[in-house]
Amino acid sequence: MTLQPQRQILVVFPHPDDEAFSSAGTIRLYRNMGVPVTYACLTLGEMGRNLGNPPFATRESLPEIRREELKAACKHMGIEDLRMMGLRDKTVEFEDDEKMVNLVKDLIDELNPSLIITFLPGYAVHPDHEATGRAVVEAVRRMPKEDRPTLYTVGFANNTVAEKGEPNIEIDITSVKTDKVKTLQAHASQTAWMIEDYQKRIDEGDNWLDKERFYLFNFED
Amino acid sequence: MKEVQIDELQELLNSFANKDVYIHLETTNGAYATHFDEKVFNAGAFIRNAKIRYELAKIIEDTPHRVGLKMEHGWVYAQGITHYEVDEKGRLLMAGLDFTGKLAVALEISETPFSY
Numbered sequence: 001m002t003l004q005p006q007r008q009i010l011v012v013f014p015h016p017d018d019e020a021f022s023s024a025g026t027i028r029l030y031r032n033m034g035v036p037v038t039y040a041c042l043t044l045g046e047m048g049r050n051l052g053n054p055p056f057a058t059r060e061s062l063p064e065i066r067r068e069e070l071k072a073a074c075k076h077m078g079i080e081d082l083r084m085m086g087l088r089d090k091t092v093e094f095e096d097d098e099k100m101v102n103l104v105k106d107l108i109d110e111l112n113p114s115l116i117i118t119f120l121p122g123y124a125v126h127p128d129h130e131a132t133g134r135a136v137v138e139a140v141r142r143m144p145k146e147d148r149p150t151l152y153t154v155g156f157a158n159n160t161v162a163e164k165g166e167p168n169i170e171i172d173i174t175s176v177k178t179d180k181v182k183t184l185q186a187h188a189s190q191t192a193w194m195i196e197d198y199q200k201r202i203d204e205g206d207n208w209l210d211k212e213r214f215y216l217f218n219f220e221d
Numbered sequence: 222m223k224e225v226q227i228d229e230l231q232e233l234l235n236s237f238a239n240k241d242v243y244i245h246l247e248t249t250n251g252a253y254a255t256h257f258d259e260k261v262f263n264a265g266a267f268i269r270n271a272k273i274r275y276e277l278a279k280i281i282e283d284t285p286h287r288v289g290l291k292m293e294h295g296w297v298y299a300q301g302i303t304h305y306e307v308d309e310k311g312r313l314l315m316a317g318l319d320f321t322g323k324l325a326v327a328l329e330i331s332e333t334p335f336s337y
Contacts, residue, residue, distance in 0.1 A: 047267075049251050053322035055222045055304055058314045059245065059329065060336075088337055090252065090267070126252045158256065193321075 006035045010113035012136050014042040014128035016070035017187040022154040023117050024077050024183040025173025026212050031078030038081040047089035073186035076179050093131035100135035115150045120215050123155030151217035167213035174210045222304035233313050234278035237330050245269045245329040270334050299328035
């Protein structure tokens with residue numbers, strides 16, 4: 001499908017690299033069109049498990065490594081407005097729910113986005129993903145219908161397609177595939193061991209990097 | 222971090238005994254464990270910046286190692302420790318890294334609080 005015109009995009013994910021897997025190509029396409037994109041990244045992925053063996057990081061040094069990776073990833077996507085929100089990995093769901101909704105509301109009030117990209121509650125697998133998606137959906141649900149931005153949501157739980165059908169938004173990112181791969185590579189602490197696999201999959205004609213897919217969130221009321 | 226050297230690590234553990242210290246203790250098999258294999262029962266525990274004081278610390282020779290701290294009214298222990306270092310802030314960071322380099326357990330001891 002062709003890209004819908006947008007005024008301002010807000011991307012809300014909890015971990016550096018969530019955006020790389022799900023939406024780096026879409027973000028790059030919009031940036032190439034001059035659409036401003038703000039990325040609110042809630043944590044620094046402090047609890048990432050991959051430290052290597054022999055280790056390249058400690059539990060305490062990992063956040064700074066991932067902060068730099070996130071900044072580099074944003075360069076590849078063309079994101080100029082990166083907000084690191086200072087929450088801690090794996091604790092997002094335990095934060096006060098109202099605080100989370102207000103965190104999103106404040107971003108919406110400031111930026112007036114026409115599109116928000118986040119996770120699809122119920123189908124986002126990681127507790128932080130679920131909590132992030134819930135907060136965004138609730139913040140938007142509270143807005144007057146006519147003011148609500150469009151929501152593109154990412155769902156990848158094993159039961160997603162069975163219950164929700166195929167994603168209804170499919171964006172062809174073949175023209176920015178290289179930027180997507182560079183964004184993934186920028187998160188080396190998380191992706192280094194997968195990079196060979198990516199290249200192999202591309203060489204074998206796998207088209208998983210040709211498209212990004214989202215569920216257009218449908219508010220019942 | 223380097224692989225555990227028992228004598229050196231035992232001395233480091235001793236150096237924090239009988240002092241008020243902050244600990245980080247974590248066990249995990251990853252948030253995606255059940256996503257990748259529905260037969261996995263996903264469990265873990267996490268505590269950060271609990272202030273404790275221990276009178277005795279012991280590391281056991283079996284690999285991966287077990288580390289136990291005896292307190293006046295209780296215990297702290299971690300199983301599966303493979304690596305450690307003293308970082309630039311003088312904190313003793315111990316971790317258990319599995320065969321693919323993923324952290325499975327961490328026990329860290331510091332005289333000053335860890336970051337958030």
